Every structure is written in C-alpha cells, then in structure tokens.
Amino acid sequence: MIETQDLSKQFHDFMAVDGVDLSVGAGQILALLGQNGAGKTTTVRMLTALLQPTRGWARVAGYDVVKNGHDVRASVGVLTEQHGLYMRMTAVEYLDFFGQVYSLSPSARKARSESLLEYFGLTEAAKRRIGEYSKGMRQKLALARAMIHNPGVLLLDEPTSAMDPESARLVRDEIGRLKSSSRTIVICSHNLTEVEALADKIAIIYRGRILVQGALEELKQKVFGAPEYVVQFAEAWDASRLQLPQGVEKISTTPTSLKVRVAAPHESNSQLIKNLSAMSAPVLAFQEQARSLEQVYLKVMAEARGQDYVQ
Numbered sequence: 001m002i003e004t005q006d007l008s009k010q011f012h013d014f015m016a017v018d019g020v021d022l023s024v025g026a027g028q029i030l031a032l033l034g035q036n037g038a039g040k041t042t043t044v045r046m047l048t049a050l051l052q053p054t055r056g057w058a059r060v061a062g063y064d065v066v067k068n069g070h071d072v073r074a075s076v077g078v079l080t081e082q083h084g085l086y087m088r089m090t091a092v093e094y095l096d097f098f099g100q101v102y103s104l105s106p107s108a109r110k111a112r113s114e115s116l117l118e119y120f121g122l123t124e125a126a127k128r129r130i131g132e133y134s135k136g137m138r139q140k141l142a143l144a145r146a147m148i149h150n151p152g153v154l155l156l157d158e159p160t161s162a163m164d165p166e167s168a169r170l171v172r173d174e175i176g177r178l179k180s181s182s183r184t185i186v187i188c189s190h191n192l193t194e195v196e197a198l199a200d201k202i203a204i205i206y207r208g209r210i211l212v213q214g215a216l217e218e219l220k221q222k223v224f225g226a227p228e229y230v231v232q233f234a235e236a237w238d239a240s241r242l243q244l245p246q247g248v249e250k251i252s253t254t255p256t257s258l259k260v261r262v263a264a265p266h267e268s269n270s271q272l273i274k275n276l277s278a279m280s281a282p283v284l285a286f287q288e289q290a291r292s293l294e295q296v297y298l299k300v301m302a303e304a305r306g307q308d309y310v311q
Contacts, residue, residue: 001026001153001184002047006056008208009042016042018208019056024201026152029175029185031199033192033297039208040188041080044155047186048078061152074102076153077146081161083138087131091122091141094130095148102149109148116144119174121167136163143171147178154178154185160194172198192293204297206304220291223299227265228289231258234282242279245271259289 002024009017017039024030032040045051047060049069058065061075086094092113099109117123120140130138143159159175160168175198179185189195195202196216203213212219220227228251231239236255244250247263262268265288276283302309 077151
C-alpha cells in the first residue's frame with residue numbers, strides 16, 4: 001500500500017528528507033518516530049502528494065505521488081498537527097462538507113457522519129460551532145474527518161495529542177479496529193507506549209534519514225543483540241557450577257542472581273531450566289530483562305549523535 005525508494009526532499013540548501021526507503025503492506029501499521037524537525041511531517045506530505053519529491057519516488061495505494069496526485073489524495077485520510085478546522089461550522093456541517101469534497105452521496109455523508117460522531121462521543125455537540133470545542137474534541141473531529149471517506153490509507157500525525165486518557169484509549173482502539181487486510185495506517189507519534197501497542201513496524205528517523213526500521217522485536221535484536229535473562233535465587237548459590245547450554249552466554253553473577261544472554265530462547269531456555277533443576281538451584285524467578293521501545297529509541301538516537309547510551 002505504501003512503497004518508497006530514495007524518497008528525498010530538499011528546501012534550498014536544507015535536506016529535510018534524505019533517501020527514505022519504506023515498504024508497508026496492507027493491514028499493517030507503521031510508526032514513524034523522531035524528534036520535531038526530523039522529517040516525519042515532510043515525509044507524510046510527500047505521501048499525500050502535497051509535496052513533490054526532490055529525488056526518488058513513492059507509491060501510495062498503487063498510485064505514483066507525482067503522476068497520480070489526485071488519485072493518491074482520494075485514497076488517503078490525513079490527520080495533521082494543524083487540523084484545518086473551520087471554527088464557524090458545526091461538526092455536522094464540517095463533516096458534510098468534506099463528504100462532498102470526497103464525492104460521497106447525501107445519504108452516505110449523513111450515515112457516515114452520524115456514525116463517526118456517535119463513535120467519538122460528539123453527537124450531543126454535533127450542532128455546536130467547532131470554535132466552542134475543547135482541544136480534545138477538535139482532535140476527535142479531525143480524526144473523524146480523516147475517516148469520512150473510509151480511505152485505504154490513514155496518515156495520522158499525533159492522533160491522541162491533547163486527549164484525556166479515556167478519549168485517547170478510544171482513539172487507539174479505533175485505530176487498531178481500522179487496521180484490516182485492505183487498510184494501511186502510518187502514525188507519527190511521540191507516545192512510545194501508544195506505538196508499542198499499535199505498530200507492526202517502526203521506523204526511527206533522524207535528520208531526514210531512517211536509522212533503523214522493523215518490528216519491535218527485530219529492533220531490539222538489532223540494537224541490543226540477543227535477549228538477556230535474569231535468574232533470581234532465593235538464597236546465595238554458586239552459579240559458577242552451572243553448565244550452560246549451547247547458545248547461552250553468562251553476562252554476570254551475584255550470590256543471588258545469574259544474568260545470561262540467550263541467542264535462541266525457544267531452544268535453550270528449557271534446557272537451562274532443566275540444568276538448574278538438576279542441580280537443585282533455589283530458583284525464585286526466571287525472567288527476560290525488559291527492553292522497551294523507549295530504550296531502543298534512546299540508544300539509537302544517542303548513537304546517531306555520537307554519544308554514549310546510559311541505561
């Protein structure tokens with residue numbers, strides 16, 4: 001549904017996006033992570049055919065963003081940080097207007113608008129002017145507008161920004177529900193917990209370039225290496241006597257713990273536990289060392305700046 005090769009955008013002497021390669025299939029959610037000014041929004045604008053690439057190419061829903069800009073824009077729903085809401089309109093008028101922009105019939109506009117307003121809890125405020133809405137309500141209405149024509153590709157920039165926890169959860173659930181075999185979603189977000197819950201693929205962008213991309217577990221492997229496990233003992237126990245299975249590397253020991261790196265956990269962990277049991281080790285707990293998306297992001301960014309990563 002989304003494919004780019006060497007996608008680049010230069011403004012005068014500033015390279016905003018530099019050689020971005022992406023491939024996002026139908027039914028996948030891609031999260032673009034990076035600092036403000038890293039190139040996320042510029043990338044999204046090229047994917048919506050609002051900006052022409054300086055170099056490279058992109059196809060969205062099978063359409064070239066340069067040659068078939070109208071078809072691209074008809075195939076995507078976009079939520080940007082600047083919503084473009086018309087403050088003097090009511091929500092009903094606003095959604096009806098954009099339904100007309102997307103050439104929906106009157107009956108389809110009405111049905112779609114009513115469904116979206118109800119889902120996002122805006123029915124009671126549907127006939128109030130948007131200028132009277134809170135920031136969270138405006139965010140929900142902007143997302144409803146992005147979905148009015150039931151697009152095959154959704155490009156969402158900070159979709160839960162300024163929302164209360166309940167509303168943010170509602171939007172996250174809706175994004176997850178919207179993912180289907182025929183729809184692709186791209187999210188730009190600083191909420192790493194949200195990204196962990198939603199994204200199938202993650203790309204970290206810095207100064208216009210993709211540093212790493214892949215599924216979260218793939219990124220953990222790339223950035224930190226093989227997973228690490230900690231064995232906690234109920235009392236002091238000499239772990240140096242333990243025979244480690246093939247593919248298990250000792251990292252450190254204390255009188256009451258053992259830390260190991262395991263290349264293939266599905267193959268080696270059961271044998272490691274058997275060896276501990278055979279030696280009557282007083283095992284209190286055996287668990288994987290937690291490695292979050294936040295840790296991955298911070299290490300990747302530190303390395304990009306030439307700094308040491310401090311966990």
